[in-house]
Amino acid sequence: MIAVLGSQGQLGRDLVPRLPGDVRPLTRADLDLDHPESVAAYFAANRPDLLVNCSAYNLVDKAEADPDAAFRVNAWGVRALAVACAKAGAKLVHVSTDYVFGLDAQRTSPLTELDAPGPVSSYGLSKLAGEYVTRTHCPRHLVVRTCGLYGAWGSGGKGGNFVETMLRVAGQGKPLRVVADQHCTPTYTADLADALVKLIAADAEGLYHLTNAGATTWHNVAAEAFRLTGTAANLTPIPTAEYPTPARRPAYSVLDCGKAAALGVKLRPWREALAAYLDERRNKPATG
Numbered sequence: 001m002i003a004v005l006g007s008q009g010q011l012g013r014d015l016v017p018r019l020p021g022d023v024r025p026l027t028r029a030d031l032d033l034d035h036p037e038s039v040a041a042y043f044a045a046n047r048p049d050l051l052v053n054c055s056a057y058n059l060v061d062k063a064e065a066d067p068d069a070a071f072r073v074n075a076w077g078v079r080a081l082a083v084a085c086a087k088a089g090a091k092l093v094h095v096s097t098d099y100v101f102g103l104d105a106q107r108t109s110p111l112t113e114l115d116a117p118g119p120v121s122s123y124g125l126s127k128l129a130g131e132y133v134t135r136t137h138c139p140r141h142l143v144v145r146t147c148g149l150y151g152a153w154g155s156g157g158k159g160g161n162f163v164e165t166m167l168r169v170a171g172q173g174k175p176l177r178v179v180a181d182q183h184c185t186p187t188y189t190a191d192l193a194d195a196l197v198k199l200i201a202a203d204a205e206g207l208y209h210l211t212n213a214g215a216t217t218w219h220n221v222a223a224e225a226f227r228l229t230g231t232a233a234n235l236t237p238i239p240t241a242e243y244p245t246p247a248r249r250p251a252y253s254v255l256d257c258g259k260a261a262a263l264g265v266k267l268r269p270w271r272e273a274l275a276a277y278l279d280e281r282r283n284k285p286a287t288g
């Protein structure tokens with residue numbers, strides 16, 4: 001049996017229907033990482049062979065004012081999950097982030113799984129701790145770092161996704177100033193879900209990077225979304241310095257996905273993925 005925590009999130013919603021066999025979508029009501037005792041209670045009554053953790057505290061800016069909230073879920077909750085999975089003989093598949101990088105401000109080439117992480121935010125630090133507790137406490141684990149997710153279901157916690165926000169604001173005729181100096185690879189959740197299913201089927205273990213292919217900036221993603229949808233937009237590229245946020249973001253967090261590609265798991269280029277997403281959203285509500 002495969003259990004999926006965070007099944008109502010944007011990645012979880014795309015992953016659950018793609019997984020084979022007996023799949024049990026879990027929500028916070030079944031297992032709340034903020035309350036580690038609920039982890040033990042879940043495992044006392046259930047025996048998953050594999051648990052995929054798509055849940056997270058991912059309010060990146062809020063985490064700067066309340067790092068404990070991020071650590072409770074992303075580190076200590078995941079630790080309880082890893083301990084419980086190990087005890088039950090279950091494999092833990094844990095989703096992490098490119099925000100474990102950023103400290104190396106000079107970096108300009110894609111980061112591999114062997115590169116030393118160095119977060120620049122409390123969220124990134126809590127997610128890195130989550131990686132380590134997974135690796136330390138659950139011998140059978142797969143940790144997958146990804147980047148800038150957008151999908152048809154939107155991120156509940158953030159109320160939508162970047163692409164939807166851009167299209168909505170442009171549709172209101174408002175000018176948009178979008179950062180053009182953070183280099184990364186935003187990733188379509190449907191593509192990531194397909195790739196996760198393949199990595200799980202290959203029984204991959206250890207640490208993997210999985211994003212769409214190529215590198216871009218949020219400004220370029222917005223420009224491409226406007227081009228593909230024929231949206232007239234007043235879009236200006238700006239440096240990060242002109243868009244201050246409580247949490248620092250990596251200036252460069254492009255992930256090298258060669259390790260997964262060697263197993264035949266490769267995501268399409270980010271432009272093609274964005275076009276596919278825009279096709280999908282025409283036939284589906286953006287949230288729900």
Ligand SMILES: NC(=O)c1ccc[n+]([C@@H]2O[C@H](COP(=O)([O-])OP(=O)(O)OC[C@H]3O[C@@H](n4cnc5c(N)ncnc54)[C@H](OP(=O)(O)O)[C@@H]3O)[C@@H](O)[C@H]2O)c1
Pocket residue numbers: 005006007008009010011012027028031032033034035053054055056057058073077095096097098127146147148149150154155156157158
């Ligand atoms: N979004 C991104 O841009 C991005 C980038 C890189 C990596 N990631 C990682 O990718 C994964 C999936 O992200 P996503 O965008 O799909 O997130 P999402 O849409 O915000 O969904 C997160 C899910 O986690 C659940 N959750 C939050 N706190 C919980 C708790 N204490 N116990 C149990 N469940 C809890 C939420 O449930 P409720 O609805 O009940 O709150 C929600 O269903 C996460 O690990 C995230 O860190 C995301």
